[in-house]
Amino acid sequence: MKDKTQKYWKANLKIVFSLLVIWFIASFGFGIIFSDTLDQIRLGGFKLGFWFAQQGSIYIFVIIIFLYVWLMKRLDKKLSEEEEI
């Protein structure tokens, strides 16, 4: 029992950590630190760095949360199936 909850918590931490890496890159990375460099590239009327800072990062945030909901649902299901066995 103890072992299984440990495993669940570790898997949970892995999901959270990987998603936070994406979160950091999308906002602090593309939107701030590398923003001026990305501005060399254009996306229609937008400079890319500017687009990430004012639009793109927000879309990615939404995707991250729904990815998290989906991954955790899968993990929770696995845990409850293991408990039944």
Place this chain on the structure above:
Amino acid sequence: MTTQFLTYIFVGATFALYIGIALWSRARSTNDFYVAGKDVHPVANGMATAADWMSAASFLSMAGLIAFLGKDGSVYLMGWTGGYVLLALLLAPYLRKFGKFTVPDFIGERYYSKTARKLAVVCLIFISFTYIAGQMRGVGIVFSRFLEVDINTGVIVGMAIVFFYAVLGGMKGITYTQVAQYCVLIFAYLVPAIFISILMTGEVIPQIGFGSTLVDSQVYLLDKLDQVTKDLGFVAYTENVKSNIDIFCITAALMFGTAGLPHVIVRFFTVPSVGAARQSAGYALIFIALLYTTAPAVSAFARMNLIDSIQDQPYSSSPSWFKNWEEIGLIAWMDKNADGKIQYSSGNALENVKPIYQELRGPKGQRLLENEPNLSNENEIYIDRDIIVLANPEIAQLPGWIIALVAAGGLAAALSTAAGLLLVISSSVSHDLLKKTYMPQITEKQELKYARIAAAVAIAIAGIFGIYPPAFVAQVVAFAFGLAAATFFPALFLGIFYKRLNKEGAITGMLGGLLFTASYIIYFKFINPDINNSDFWFLGISPEGIGCIGMILNFALALSISIFTKPPPKDVFDMVDEIRQP
């Protein structure tokens, strides 16, 4: 029908709707009053969270701020949305599993200490009142400009409405009114944005119009805007003025602050399960992103339109919105070169920035000012940034019903946030201070009565803030986020992810973060505002961004003190194990 008459109809209809919902959803128990009976659907909670979160600042001020800040304004866009990722991944599901009523509740139990609970209540009350003061200013502006009533009357009407549904319905009443308020505010925000996008770029979706070419031209909107702003002596619209480290820290302080704001966290206590809390955070962010991705488009449209409609125009033929806002005192014009035309360029037009009006009129009918002109630049106008969203439909010459809609939307945004804040204040007083600390013998019924009394008192205090606004409202907004980041976020995060953290560590961390952040802000904003610039800032970080450093200090103190003091008792370890399970 006049615009004013339409505004009365729209505002009246939405107020009637809010009161109707309040009557339908009365609270019968403390469970209803504090957490809406814990059976709110995740989508409904997402909408309520979005309305709770998007305040007068988001609705009225943000697009205006970004219009003047250009790319620097991104800190608000990323900061106020990115915090939801932290909230969803690191806090909301676990705090829901903990399953109590308030944020100080968690801190008090996790750190097995009444001192920690009381400290949390103090931080919460301070953060929430700071925030409410801003909402009241929003209510005042909308009432005085569109309904032409006295600001005080406006504030009292607004307070009466909030009183009605917050005191009667508690969290339950607030939740369902917020759902309605979300619908009103998002509709009111999107409709003018879509109209203006079509007028300027021919694109229906503002997020796309933002990056498209102008109507009848091959030039991209943003390129034109860069060109025009540079010509007027500003930094190009899509380039930063602030340093990268400052932008980084402000964004971080806003994100971690968002995740630590008690009135947002408590919304996740109202859903039925851990899974629902996760989903609900996702829905909340979609609903918020709808406004937050539209806002920067509105900003760019507004800046462009503003320059087009006033630059080099004779004052006598300037548009009516210009004169209307001048009457309210949020626009001022000083004809420095005496040519009778309006010139707009970079720099503050007036000494002491804000206009002080005389009773007299100038030769063109403009309101004369007491201020000395600032002769270091050619700029002749002062524009308060808070008016951009309200004035935008008029600047773009949209029909009257859209202007009326925006007024109702602004009120929905301000009232929904004020109600959410009042609720966390009243529940932390009745639940954490009375029931859990000073008067443990009271029954549930008495606790409910005290919760209602506390809500009523809090509304009265908020009303006084609205009628006698403290001069420092704008300056203290940095406080709310900086303090939430420097106090609540580390205590909540470590409470879940680091079992070994004990009460000594948590309390020292919160106190250290609080004192450091508060003294830095007070020093630069109130004691020595003259040296509030990057030459004197610590590592070049402005008071707005210092919460980020306060948070790091909190983490450092909490972790190091914990290692040298006694570990928490076993039942705390068990409790943390318990909340980590879905």
